[in-house]
Amino acid sequence: MEPVIGIIGGSGLYDIAGLEDAHWQQIQTPWGDPSDQILTGTLNGLRLAFLPRHGRGHVYTPSTVPYRANIDALKRLGVTDIISLSATGSFREDMAPGDFVVIDQYIDRTRLREKTFFGPGCVAHVSLAHPTCPRLSEIVAQAAETAGARVHRGGTYLAMEGPQFSTLAESKMYREVWGADVIGMTNMPEAALAREAEICYASVAMVTDYDSWHPDHGEVSISQIIETMGGNGEKARGTIQALPSLIPSTREVCPHGCDRALEYAITTTPDRRDPALVAKLDAVAGRVLGETK
Ligand SMILES: CSC[C@H]1O[C@H](OP(=O)(O)O)[C@H](O)[C@@H]1O
Numbered sequence: 632m633e634p635v636i637g638i639i640g641g642s643g644l645y646d647i648a649g650l651e652d653a654h655w656q657q658i659q660t661p662w663g664d665p666s667d668q669i670l671t672g673t674l675n676g677l678r679l680a681f682l683p684r685h686g687r688g689h690v691y692t693p694s695t696v697p698y699r700a701n702i703d704a705l706k707r708l709g710v711t712d713i714i715s716l717s718a719t720g721s722f723r724e725d726m727a728p729g730d731f732v733v734i735d736q737y738i739d740r741t742r743l744r745e746k747t748f749f750g751p752g753c754v755a756h757v758s759l760a761h762p763t764c765p766r767l768s769e770i771v772a773q774a775a776e777t778a779g780a781r782v783h784r785g786g787t788y789l790a791m792e793g794p795q796f797s798t799l800a801e802s803k804m805y806r807e808v809w810g811a812d813v814i815g816m817t818n819m820p821e822a823a824l825a826r827e828a829e830i831c832y833a834s835v836a837m838v839t840d841y842d843s844w845h846p847d848h849g850e851v852s853i854s855q856i857i858e859t860m861g862g863n864g865e866k867a868r869g870t871i872q873a874l875p876s877l878i879p880s881t882r883e884v885c886p887h888g889c890d891r892a893l894e895y896a897i898t899t900t901p902d903r904r905d906p907a908l909v910a911k912l913d914a915v916a917g918r919v920l921g922e923t924k
């Protein structure tokens with residue numbers, strides 16, 4: 632099977648250059664419109680589908696990003712693996728602004744978002760014990776190093792609701808009590824939905840600031856973030872450019888099972904399933920629901 636790599640670009644990353652056969656496509660989903668059209672094309676033979684998470688021009692707040700539509704649309708385009716690129720604050724002195732952290736865990740503090748494709752009439756419980764894909768994460772770490780980034784392999788991302796930044800008390804609690812490494816507003820429920828859609832997911836947290844806890848750095852501000860994002864954006868683009876030489880042209884099944892996450896996850900018996908919901912799940916769960924519709 633040929634891999635198709637979905638790239639979800641976060642704050643500051645709204646486009647990618649250099650794709651062959653590039654065109655922006657509007658994809659319709661049963662969950663509404665994605666954040667924007669999706670840019671598809673190939674990069675040195677590797678098929679890519681790029682989606683700006685907040686839309687071109689940065690239209691969607693972290694709470695209003697249409698996460699379900701985004702993941703469904705990428706699945707409809709045949710995406711097998713998603714790489715998220717995100718701006719984050721850091722809770723660790725050694726994860727400094729400009730560094731890249733390849734995330735392996737999340738603490739989800741979001742509360743205003745649709746978190747699952749499933750619901751009454753089709754209940755499913757996937758595992759999130761390991762919410763990112765180790766195989767894809769290692770490839771992304773190598774790509775980022777090729778692009779000249781200082782890379783930390785592994786880190787816990789605290790997903791907050793936003794859009795306001797954290798209070799000092801929250802910042803200290805996430806760092807000292809909860810042991811989070813970085814903080815952002817968007818990776819949840821995105822990572823969880825990718826797992827439900829059986830798509831491998833890796834996330835690069837591009838550190839822009841020390842949030843508010845650091846005695847020598849004051850409190851995070853948007854101007855500080857934008858300033859650091861300039862350099863991060865260059866390394867992010869370099870990371871994407873390095874992918875074709877690191878991703879095999881034939882995709883083997885995921886050794887960690889991301890692409891079979893729904894195998895035993897659907898709990899509702901076939902006779903009790905809601906046909907309308909099952910129809911909406913055609914892209915996300917068609918592989919397992921197909922024969923029982
Ligand atoms: C513009 S700073 C705050 C904003 O940036 C991050 O978004 P993304 O993960 O899409 O890069 C952060 O989570 C906030 O949404």
Ligand SMILES: Nc1ncnc2[nH]cnc12
Nearest residue numbers: 718719720814815842851
């Ligand atoms: N300190 C911070 N908190 C939440 N989201 C962020 N994105 C970038 N920096 C952030």
